[in-house]
Amino acid sequence: MTVAARPWLDQIEPYRPGRHAATLEGSMASNESPLGASGAVLEAVARSARSAHHYPDPLADELRSELAVLHDVDADQILVGNGSDELIYLLALAYLAHGGHAVCADPAYRIDEISTQVVGGRLTKVPLKDWAHDLATMARVDADVAYVVNPHNPAGTVRPLQELERFVTESRSRLVVVDEAYIDFADDPAGMTALPLAAEGRAAVLRTFSKIHGLAGMRVGYLVADAAVIATLRKIRAPFSVGTAAQAAALAALRDPGHTQAVRNHTLRHRAELTRLLQEAGYAIVPSQANFVLAEAPDESELVERLWRQGVTVRPGTALGMPGTVRVSVPSSAGLDLLRAAL
Structure with a gap:
């Protein structure tokens, strides 16, 4: 057949x-x-092997709780995923399937682009301006989701919080997603992160443990967003997508500043x-x-x-x-x- x-x-x-x-x-x-990775991560992963015969915590509650304290948000505003890529696919399934419209920079992060195509959505790509996001032009695009990779990959440029806040206010997109995979390497992460907007439910922020925590092989990421967005994504996610070892590794990494x-x-x-x-x-x-x-x-x-x-x-x-x-x-x-x- x-x-x-x-x-x-x-x-x-x-x-x-x-x-x-x-x-x-x-x-x-x-x-x-x-x-x-931190030496503490290696020890935590080894200990987690004793629980290999059990299913992992489906929502990574312990990790979510510590992240909530770290970012001063409610735990219901956080969803942990199998890398931030899984969360991007979930966003596409929820908000872009069957003709939804996304806007992003050109070049795009490839997973933003591919996930939109997979679910039958359409994508508007706005060329970079002076190597950085052209937020003014992106704001004029009527879309369901706007992706802002900040710092941008592969340019490495960043837009500060004031410009992101203006973009969220002026954008015609219904949901602004700011991917901050590299924000920890910025000169002033606190002055550039969109987490304050996510805490208020005005935007969604993606983070990953792959970069500064050195856990690329573990596949752990998380989304901070309005609780209603998180509740929607929880309905469609795989129930055990983040393994026990990955959760243990992420917790150990957080605890080793x-x-x-x-x-x-x-x-x-x-x-x-x-x-x-x-x-x-x-x-x-x-x-x-x-x-x-x-x-x-x-x-x-x-x-x-x-x-x-x-x-x-x-x-x-x-x-x-x-x-x-x-x-x-x-x-x-x-x-x-x-x-x-x-x-």
């Missing part, structure tokens, strides 16, 4: 992750933490060094507020392959919707030396 997929799925270009190099030090394509601060300090210091290194090699740089740097590279393919041959992987801009650039993750000190030699 042959069954045909829904016809609109033929238009989707699958997500392609960055390549890993032969060594961890040379892998600079996926914005992974060069310092890894020293490691989080060490990762932030490393990133800011090495981001400045990475920027200087690329500039000295002749590349123009987009000032970054994330754990990566975007370099303008007319010789994009040649540069990517040359670095690959020297044991360094970076993300070609073409794969991210930004041809003529390369995105380089902030590496370890050894990785920086490797990149310097490769260049």
Whole structure:
């Protein structure tokens, strides 16, 4: 028997992750933490294995409670997911299925784009302006959902809270979703986060444990939004999507602020060094507020392959919707030396 997929799925270009190099030090394509997870995380994951025969807490209540205290919101305003990507798919299912309309930057975060296509929604992409979100133009688009990735990936630029608040007030979109996967690496996270808007129910904010907490392999993210939005998404989510080990890892990461601060300090210091290194090699740089740097590279393919041959992987801009650039993750000190030699 042959069954045909829904016809609109033929238009989707699958997500392609960055390549890993032969060594961890040379892998600079996926914005992974060069310092890894906290030692407390490793211990917590090992302990969680004793409960492997039990289903996990379906809503990750302990984690939600600690996040609620951290962000000064009600626990019913938080939904924990299998990475923030699962939560993006849930938003698409709830608010974009069967002809819903989303607006985002161009280039978009690929999962925002793919999830909209999967559910039969339509997407309006507004080109960046000076490498950052053109919020004024996006605000004029009548849409169900507006996605703002702040800091933007792959540009690394950020819009401050005042501009986000103006956008939420003026936007014709019914729901504004601010993806803050990289906000911890901004110079002033507290002055740039949209969490105050989420606390008031005026916007939704996505966060992840993949970046500053170094839990990319565990797949834990969360959404802070109006309780009515969370209640809707809870109806359609898989009941046990976040495993016991992942919940334990996230809790341990939250409880080790020293490691989080060490990762932030490393990133800011090495981001400045990475920027200087690329500039000295002749590349123009987009000032970054994330754990990566975007370099303008007319010789994009040649540069990517040359670095690959020297044991360094970076993300070609073409794969991210930004041809003529390369995105380089902030590496370890050894990785920086490797990149310097490769260049």
